[in-house]
Amino acid sequence: MQAVELTVLGASGTYPTAGCPTAGFLLSHEGTTVWIDAGSGTFNALQTLMDPSELDALVISHVHVDHSADVFPLYHYLRFGPRRRPPLPWYVPEGIVERVSAYVDSGAGTHMDEVFASYIPGRGEEVAVGAITFRFGRADHPVPTLQLRAGAAGRSLAYSADTGTGSELIELSRGANTLLAEATFQGPSKPAPHHLTATEAGEIAHRAGVERLILTHLLPTLDPHQSIEEAATAFGGDVMVAVPGLEVLI
Numbered sequence: 001m002q003a004v005e006l007t008v009l010g011a012s013g014t015y016p017t018a019g020c021p022t023a024g025f026l027l028s029h030e031g032t033t034v035w036i037d038a039g040s041g042t043f044n045a046l047q048t049l050m051d052p053s054e055l056d057a058l059v060i061s062h063v064h065v066d067h068s069a070d071v072f073p074l075y076h077y078l079r080f081g082p083r084r085r086p087p088l089p090w091y092v093p094e095g096i097v098e099r100v101s102a103y104v105d106s107g108a109g110t111h112m113d114e115v116f117a118s119y120i121p122g123r124g125e126e127v128a129v130g131a132i133t134f135r136f137g138r139a140d141h142p143v144p145t146l147q148l149r150a151g152a153a154g155r156s157l158a159y160s161a162d163t164g165t166g167s168e169l170i171e172l173s174r175g176a177n178t179l180l181a182e183a184t185f186q187g188p189s190k191p192a193p194h195h196l197t198a199t200e201a202g203e204i205a206h207r208a209g210v211e212r213l214i215l216t217h218l219l220p221t222l223d224p225h226q227s228i229e230e231a232a233t234a235f236g237g238d239v240m241v242a243v244p245g246l247e248v249l250i
């Protein structure tokens with residue numbers, strides 16, 4: 001049985017830095033590879049690992065640019081690049097297809113249906129992409145936002161996307177091997193309610209009973225060691241921070 005592998009393409013919250021794209025992850029198992037979130041810089045990182053035309057699916061959690069900006073170079077690659085393929089399935093929340101279509105309109109229309117096969121999964125809906133199954137939830141965020149739980153070979157990964165504490169993330173991630181959770185802020189400071197602090201991410205991991213917590217979406221100005229410390233205090237388990245190039249078996 002092959003392992004289920006999570007590779008971090010980028011993890012910076014809100015804007016990329018010189019060495020760190022914004023949100024983007026690859027999940028792979030037994031020849032199935034799914035790209036989860038396409039933050040700025042992640043398409044370049046993806047191309048160091050694989051031919052993007054060989055992706056099995058793309059999941060975009062929400063339209064905010066730190067999660068979706070590299071949909072545009074992917075669109076051009078699939079449309080004008082060296083290899084033709086059937087439309088790439090992409091799983092998105094409500095509203096994204098229309099907004100991306102408007103942006104990629106060249107003036108002579110778009111070719112969205114030739115490039116992407118669009119699916120909007122409902123809350124709790126389960127979807128199989130090759131060897132990996134997904135169950136989708138909705139985050140607590142100002143725009144429609146997908147959360148997900150991915151499973152394969154008896155292993156499971158939950159991803160918070162961007163969220164406040166008002167989502168069903170605890171239910172979605174209950175008993176998962178790995179929770180990939182946003183921790184935009186640290187300490188008691190929480191300038192935006194629709195994100196998590198490191199302590200809140202740790203509390204969710206604790207209540208969900210996951211084995212391991214990976215923090216992501218930290219503001220680039222934060223000290224990641226402090227976020228790890230705060231989350232670990234609340235969680236009581238293994239905590240790490242997502243950085244580009246990190247590969248873990250979920």
Ligand SMILES: [Zn+2]
Pocket residue numbers: 013014064066067162217
């Ligand atoms: Zn974000």
Ligand SMILES: [Zn+2]
Pocket residue numbers: 062064141162
């Ligand atoms: Zn967001």
